């Protein structure tokens with residue numbers, strides 16, 4: 001129970017990696033604030049965390065692309081638990097498409113969720129973390145934030161941006177006692193690819209066998225980073241599937 005009495009906000013907690021992170025942080029004793037748009041799923045997860053781990057939870061329906069909703073999320077978390085020790089900026093969308101197919105609305109959505117959502121999270125928690133001189137922000141980037149493949153151009157651009165933000169945070173904030181970890185998963189079995197609409201990309205994925213990671217594999221990396229001594233700042237974690245044949 002290394003996180004007893006600590007409070008963690010997890011965005012995108014309604015499925016996949018965020019849900020698994022919520023479970024693993026609750027297992028370590030943290031109070032968990034669950035954020036996403038599908039509040040029915042968050043309520044169901046909150047009950048599970050309470051029953052399974054005895055966790056204290058708070059559900060705040062949040063659209064990360066709305067700055068006011070991110071500010072409200074943090075305020076409600078502070079009202080309930082006093083301080084925020086960990087923010088996991090996990091919410092994201094991966095609407096892969098080929099540039100020639102011009103899915104410009106999806107480009108905008110990825111910029112809004114993956115970049116602005118992360119920035120609004122930082123904006124909302126930073127003043128109190130600076131005042132506390134303590135806090136850990138986890139930004140979920142991707143292996144696609146380290147390399148680009150056909151159809152990932154815009155998604156990769158957003159995840160490179162997340163890494164740039166993480167690196168800038170380390171340079172600017174570590175002297176204030178804040179820690180930042182950029183987590184870059186490879187392929188993980190979640191709902192993420194179900195939202196892809198470009199039929200050429202769907203065909204490409206269908207013809208490629210994969211051996212993905214499970215969401216808990218990423219959650220374990222997050223727990224590793226946040227349970228280090230305060231003097232240790234794990235800045236970058238890349239987790240790829242082994243792909244053993």
Ligand code: NDP
Pocket residue numbers: 011012013014015016017018035036037038039062063064065090091092093094113140141142143144184185186187188189190191192193
């Ligand atoms: P899922 O689709 O399972 O989960 C995405 C989460 O993001 C959901 O909880 C969804 O909640 C939330 N979300 C999406 N849009 C918004 C929004 N506007 N406001 C608030 N929440 C939002 O995918 P994963 O769990 O796989 O993805 C989690 C993160 O991991 C993402 O940042 C993704 O880019 C990253 N990642 C995933 C990889 C993979 O292979 N799965 C690989 C590398 C990185 P709701 O719809 O309820 O709002």
